[in-house]
Amino acid sequence: MWNEESDWIGSFDSQLARLAECRMCSRDRGERPDATGMDLEVLEVAEEGSYGRVFRCLDIHTGALVTMKQITMVRLSQGVPAPIIREVSLLKELHHANIVKLLRVGLTENRYVNLVFEHLDYDLHHFIVNRGYPKDALTVKSFMYQILSAVAYCHSLKVLHRDLKPSNVLIDHSKRLIKLADFRLAGEFADDLLYTEKLGTSWYRAPEILCDSRQYSTQIDLWSVGCIFAEMVIGQPLVQAINCRDELEGIFKLLGTPTEETWPGITKLMPNLHIYYPKFDALGLETFVTDLEPSGLNLLSMMLCLDPSRRISAEAALKHAYFIDVNYVSLLLL
Amino acid sequence: MEFDLENPFENLHSDAVSYLFLIESDHTPSQNHSQTLKARDLDISVRRELISLISQLSCALDPVLSYLAINYLDRFLANQGILQPKPWVLRLIAVSCISLAVKMMRTEYPFTDVQALLNQSDGGIIFETQTIQRMEALILGALQWRMRSITPFSFVAFFIALMGLKDLPMGQVLKNRASEIIFKSQREIRLWGFKPSIIAASALLCASHELFPFQYPSFLKAISDSSYVNKESVEQCYKVIQDIAIEEEYSSALNGVSSSDTPINVLDHHFLSSESQKTNGITVANTIAVSSPLRDLKRRKITGCGCGGNNPTIHNSRIQFSHAKESEK
Numbered sequence: 001m002w003n004e005e006s007d008w009i010g011s012f013d014s015q016l017a018r019l020a021e022c023r024m025c026s027r028d029r030g031e032r033p034d035a036t037g038m039d040l041e042v043l044e045v046a047e048e049g050s051y052g053r054v055f056r057c058l059d060i061h062t063g064a065l066v067t068m069k070q071i072t073m074v075r076l077s078q079g080v081p082a083p084i085i086r087e088v089s090l091l092k093e094l095h096h097a098n099i100v101k102l103l104r105v106g107l108t109e110n111r112y113v114n115l116v117f118e119h120l121d122y123d124l125h126h127f128i129v130n131r132g133y134p135k136d137a138l139t140v141k142s143f144m145y146q147i148l149s150a151v152a153y154c155h156s157l158k159v160l161h162r163d164l165k166p167s168n169v170l171i172d173h174s175k176r177l178i179k180l181a182d183f184r185l186a187g188e189f190a191d192d193l194l195y196t197e198k199l200g201t202s203w204y205r206a207p208e209i210l211c212d213s214r215q216y217s218t219q220i221d222l223w224s225v226g227c228i229f230a231e232m233v234i235g236q237p238l239v240q241a242i243n244c245r246d247e248l249e250g251i252f253k254l255l256g257t258p259t260e261e262t263w264p265g266i267t268k269l270m271p272n273l274h275i276y277y278p279k280f281d282a283l284g285l286e287t288f289v290t291d292l293e294p295s296g297l298n299l300l301s302m303m304l305c306l307d308p309s310r311r312i313s314a315e316a317a318l319k320h321a322y323f324i325d326v327n328y329v330s331l332l333l334l
Numbered sequence: 335m336e337f338d339l340e341n342p343f344e345n346l347h348s349d350a351v352s353y354l355f356l357i358e359s360d361h362t363p364s365q366n367h368s369q370t371l372k373a374r375d376l377d378i379s380v381r382r383e384l385i386s387l388i389s390q391l392s393c394a395l396d397p398v399l400s401y402l403a404i405n406y407l408d409r410f411l412a413n414q415g416i417l418q419p420k421p422w423v424l425r426l427i428a429v430s431c432i433s434l435a436v437k438m439m440r441t442e443y444p445f446t447d448v449q450a451l452l453n454q455s456d457g458g459i460i461f462e463t464q465t466i467q468r469m470e471a472l473i474l475g476a477l478q479w480r481m482r483s484i485t486p487f488s489f490v491a492f493f494i495a496l497m498g499l500k501d502l503p504m505g506q507v508l509k510n511r512a513s514e515i516i517f518k519s520q521r522e523i524r525l526w527g528f529k530p531s532i533i534a535a536s537a538l539l540c541a542s543h544e545l546f547p548f549q550y551p552s553f554l555k556a557i558s559d560s561s562y563v564n565k566e567s568v569e570q571c572y573k574v575i576q577d578i579a580i581e582e583e584y585s586s587a588l589n590g591v592s593s594s595d596t597p598i599n600v601l602d603h604h605f606l607s608s609e610s611q612k613t614n615g616i617t618v619a620n621t622i623a624v625s626s627p628l629r630d631l632k633r634r635k636i637t638g639c640g641c642g643g644n645n646p647t648i649h650n651s652r653i654q655f656s657h658a659k660e661s662e663k
Contacts, residue, residue, distance in 0.1 A: 079430075079433055079463055079466045080434075080437075080467055080471060080474065082436075082437035082438075085438060085481055086481075088479045089438070089479055089480060089482045090482060092478065092479050092480045093357070093480065093482055095357075105474070105475075105478075105479045107471045107474070107475075
């Protein structure tokens with residue numbers, strides 16, 4: 001709040017002093033996480049990536065657990081990097097119950113930007129691997145509805161997630177509440193592609209991206225959601241269930257190698273398609289995704305549609321018959 | 335994703351429009367701060383000086399950049415006033431606001447060119463990158479990193495559709511004129527506390543009254559009927575904006591008629607210079623007059639004296655002009 005007595009210059013000077021102190025701390029502590037001035041107690045390193053690191057922290061004031069993503073800044077000759085300003089400013093405008101909340105942003109001198117997010121107990125990957133996938137059909141449906149709600153909201157603002165996968169789907173276990181995390185909006189971080197490749201998340205990548213198309217849009221997220229949907233039902237990544245050389249071959253074995261009829265534009269996108277991939281007949285989703293009710297299988301097939309222009313949108317998916325019996329009250333209580 | 339003042343979130347659905355109205359107050363200096371600021375002449379003069387600096391430093395850039403930079407400035411001032419307006423601090427703030435605006439707009443200018451431009455100065459002050467970065471960090475913090483500003487431009491298309499002019503040439507003409515008015519009115523301290531949507535509605539009504547007076551009543555009704563708009567706020571805002579538009583006509587007339595030696599030129603306003611017809615989808619007419627350096631010097635001199643009011647001679651001249659206009663009707 002604006003205060004008549006506030007001394008802006010004094011404030012600037014004190015911030016300068018804190019920044020200088022921060023720098024000294026950083027140098028002394030070597031690899032210690034640099035959270036000076038953020039009023040956080042670092043508990044552990046949760047994740048290492050080439051773009052930066054993720055820490056589990058305790059908020060000193062509230063006692064709440066938070067997640068701090070520390071991003072290394074590059075190109076500092078131009079002040080605070082533009083990609084970071086653009087990305088953070090968009091994250092600040094995402095307000096949705098199913099999107100993880102960015103609580104605070106801090107800058108350390110010449111090195112890091114610290115993003116402080118609310119913390120949730122688990123991610124869906126952990127849930128599937130360690131707790132057995134959510135075999136309860138109602139839980140799967142509830143999770144799917146929440147994921148699609150968040151995706152539809154983002155797409156209405158023309159924001160893509162670009163890296164949807166189970167580990168980016170956070171779960172508040174006691175409430176069965178889903179929150180999407182780790183938006184990479186403009187893909188401007190220098191190591192973005194390297195980071196993605198390293199973690200082998202191509203299992204959730206849409207075929208148009210695997211074909212190296214540079215013209216993609218919101219549909220890529222729907223493909224990823226479809227993969228997550230299947231994984232919740234069968235307990236492992238869908239592509240992993242198929243014996244295949246690479247992800248694209250797995251997709252083609254599952255759905256049939258595309259033709260101009262099934263995917264208009266494919267011969268221009270991949271002129272050498274039939275040199276690299278045999279002409280597979282579709283094995284069909286129902287071969288691998290058993291134990292899913294017919295309307296769920298129908299929705300899944302509309303998400304895992306090879307032709308991006310015919311793939312269902314998040315908004316339309318929410319109105320699909322699969323969700324017709326979703327009890328909104330139970331969704332709130334779950 | 336590209337940041338565009340007209341579509342800060344590139345909303346595609348009507349729900350997103352509701353969203354813009356819902357959160358626009360978060361991107362606007364609050365009413366309380368506005369009233370507090372009005373009571374402080376020092377801050378008002380500081381704001382005026384900062385706006386002048388920003389316009390001067392960014393005159394070679396897209397006028398939308400200046401607009402965004404001044405928006406950041408206003409929100410920064412609302413968050414923390416400036417009690418010690420040292421010249422180098424003011425310049426650093428101006429440079430940092432422009433730098434942040436450039437980064438958000440993802441301009442086509444190579445950043446080094448922008449940096450060199452910002453560092454040119456008659457005072458010879460050149461800031462180290464680290465200094466600018468610290469100021470940028472301070473401003474980012476004060477604005478809580480919400481740099482995707484919601485401005486009047488975010489609402490123009492919505493109101494034009496409401497007036498039934500979407501995709502019509504008439505709508506484009508109105509939009510162009512309203513955009514001109516929005517650019518000019520940004521300097522006006524009396525608009526400080528109005529929400530961007532109210533300013534957009536008022537600018538469009540002012541433009542329609544000016545260009546399409548016979549359709550004006552139906553446009554007024556279309557906007558007044560909107561549940562998003564507070565009618566009283568629009569009326570108040572409209573009056574201020576109409577004053578600004580009239581002053582603009584007056585200044586243009588003076589520029590055309592009088593020589594540079596005439597004392598009444600102290601009324602000249604510094605207009606934004608626009609070198610391109612199309613700026614991010616907002617067309618700015620090239621008819622905007624650019625004041626001469628001499629007039630700028632005179633204006634600053636008057637401001638420095640602390641004498642902000644009109645003297646009787648100028649006042650009489652203005653009344654004369656208004657009277658003549660009325661008699662023509």
